[in-house]
Amino acid sequence: MDTIAIVLAAGEGKRMKSDTPKILHRAAGKALCEWVVDAACEATGQKPVLVVGKAADTVKEYFGGRVLYAHQTEPLGSGHAVMAADGYLEGDGYAVIVAGDMPLIRAETLKRLADETARDGLGASLLTAVVPDAFGYGRVIRGENGGVVRIVEHRDATDEQKAIHEINLSIYCFQKALLREALATLTPDNAQGEYYLTDCVEYLSGKGHYVKAVSCYDNDEWMGVNDRCQLAEAAKKLRGRINRSLMLSGVTMIDPDNTYIDATVSIGQDVTIYPGVTLEGGTVIGNGAVLYPGSRIADSTIGAYTTVQNSVILNAVIGERTTVGPYAYLRPGSVVGSGCRVGDFVEIKNAQIKDGAKVSHLTYVGDGEIGEKTNIGCGVVFVNYDGKKKSRTVVGKNAFIGCNVNLIAPVTVGDGAYIAAGSTVTHDVEEDALCVARSRQRNIEGWAKRRREE
Ligand code: UD1
Numbered sequence: 043m044d045t046i047a048i049v050l051a052a053g054e055g056k057r058m059k060s061d062t063p064k065i066l067h068r069a070a071g072k073a074l075c076e077w078v079v080d081a082a083c084e085a086t087g088q089k090p091v092l093v094v095g096k097a098a099d100t101v102k103e104y105f106g107g108r109v110l111y112a113h114q115t116e117p118l119g120s121g122h123a124v125m126a127a128d129g130y131l132e133g134d135g136y137a138v139i140v141a142g143d144m145p146l147i148r149a150e151t152l153k154r155l156a157d158e159t160a161r162d163g164l165g166a167s168l169l170t171a172v173v174p175d176a177f178g179y180g181r182v183i184r185g186e187n188g189g190v191v192r193i194v195e196h197r198d199a200t201d202e203q204k205a206i207h208e209i210n211l212s213i214y215c216f217q218k219a220l221l222r223e224a225l226a227t228l229t230p231d232n233a234q235g236e237y238y239l240t241d242c243v244e245y246l247s248g249k250g251h252y253v254k255a256v257s258c259y260d261n262d263e264w265m266g267v268n269d270r271c272q273l274a275e276a277a278k279k280l281r282g283r284i285n286r287s288l289m290l291s292g293v294t295m296i297d298p299d300n301t302y303i304d305a306t307v308s309i310g311q312d313v314t315i316y317p318g319v320t321l322e323g324g325t326v327i328g329n330g331a332v333l334y335p336g337s338r339i340a341d342s343t344i345g346a347y348t349t350v351q352n353s354v355i356l357n358a359v360i361g362e363r364t365t366v367g368p369y370a371y372l373r374p375g376s377v378v379g380s381g382c383r384v385g386d387f388v389e390i391k392n393a394q395i396k397d398g399a400k401v402s403h404l405t406y407v408g409d410g411e412i413g414e415k416t417n418i419g420c421g422v423v424f425v426n427y428d429g430k431k432k433s434r435t436v437v438g439k440n441a442f443i444g445c446n447v448n449l450i451a452p453v454t455v456g457d458g459a460y461i462a463a464g465s466t467v468t469h470d471v472e473e474d475a476l477c478v479a480r481s482r483q484r485n486i487e488g489w490a491k492r493r494r495e496e
């Protein structure tokens with residue numbers, strides 16, 4: 043069956059009070075509308091059509107070639123929005139229509155709607171739910187045979203119709219040809235002066251087509267996001283889904299309600315995650331890693347059995363059985379090997395730390411390389427910037443850099459070399475050498491006593 047999905051995303055979203063289009067606000071690592079687009083894609087096996095309005099440029103920049111586009115030049119209603127996608131409605135097959143602000147909609151639900159419609163050879167169907175408080179929603183009016191005869195918007199409803207608790211969820215499946223035929227009959231003859239997509243139902247049922255109401259079992263799925271309170275609520279539910287599925291795949295979460303993992307992150311088995319951890323973007327966590335409280339890890343790879351405490355890790359790669367933190371800051375381009383230690387108050391930027399190297403405390407490693415098993419003392423600075431340009435420092439393997447050393451780039455320290463504590467190194471140090479680059483200590487006997495007595 044050929045089914046195309048149409049995602050309606052031309053609404054204005056004024057209640058977000060934002061410069062960002064509503065559908066691009068993010069929840070659990072994806073834009074609101076991206077959740078819908080992905081579900082639609084999975085359900086139909088093809089690129090959905092995104093109906094965009096005023097914010098077309100920004101939305102296009104975000105989705106690029108992942109979707110097809112239709113332009114609704116003026117927001118004249120949901121029916122008018124679908125008319126804008128008319129060019130995609132030619133030929134046989136079905137169109138699934140879904141609002142773009144329902145991030146919790148599942149691919150299975152869209153697929154079930156489309157499958158039931160095709161299986162029963164129906165002209166149209168829609169998802170409905172029975173709710174205690176139907177205020178604001180379109181009410182589903184059923185005929186004697188159980189089919190839907192029309193949908194009445196809350197503002198157009200009589201008191202009797204308002205007493206109906208079955209509501210339209212704004213998720214439909216139509217035979218494309220019948221949809222086009224119905225769209226052509228729409229008029230803005232209602233309380234809001236809009237072209238209502240819902241009026242297509244009345245037209246088709248009037249033509250003798252049975253329009254089926256398909257139940258949506260999970261009321262979270264059709265939750266729309268209109269303001270930032272609903273955004274937070276939807277994000278929380280999405281995180282709940284992500285965390286549940288991770289726990290079922292073998293991840294331990296000490297407090298899943300306070301663990302923030304994007305949909306795009308992948309996590310191995312037997313990983314333990316403490317509260318207050320945020321994992322973003324393309325992050326990958328290896329088996330058995332332990333993420334202690336309070337870290338933010340974005341677009342980074344953490345190797346198996348590595349532990350991270352209270353650290354910020356951005357665009358970095360860390361090997362296996364390494365310990366990071368507490369309070370380490372790994373900036374883009376940091377590549378740390380296996381069996382390493384990156385301790386407290388260490389900042390690394392665009393630098394490679396080879397296997398077994400240790401950078402334990404209070405150190406800045408910028409634009410450099412540290413060889414295998416080298417030990418970097420406390421408070422070492424890779425001085426990478428002369429005020430004009432950045433330069434690199436290369437330290438070989440099995441070297442020892444004493445505490446409070448400044449390595450002024452560009453400079454190279456050979457394998458096995460030692461740098462005395464407090465040295466400021468401006469020239470290369472050959473392998474196995476000892477470098478002492480500081481003035482010799484001089485003690486002046488009795489100096490302090492004489493000064494006091496003066
Ligand atoms: C709509 C339904 C209502 C249903 C409710 C469920 C209609 C007429 N009514 O009402 O029966 O109970 O959803 O939430 O459809 N849109 C555009 N362009 C427009 C107008 C809307 O793209 O000019 C998009 C919106 O971005 C949104 C969807 O269509 O994704 C629904 O529009 P909205 O105005 O929110 O309809 P409701 O009044 O909520």
Ligand code: CA
Binds near residue numbers: 266
């Ligand atoms: Ca709405």
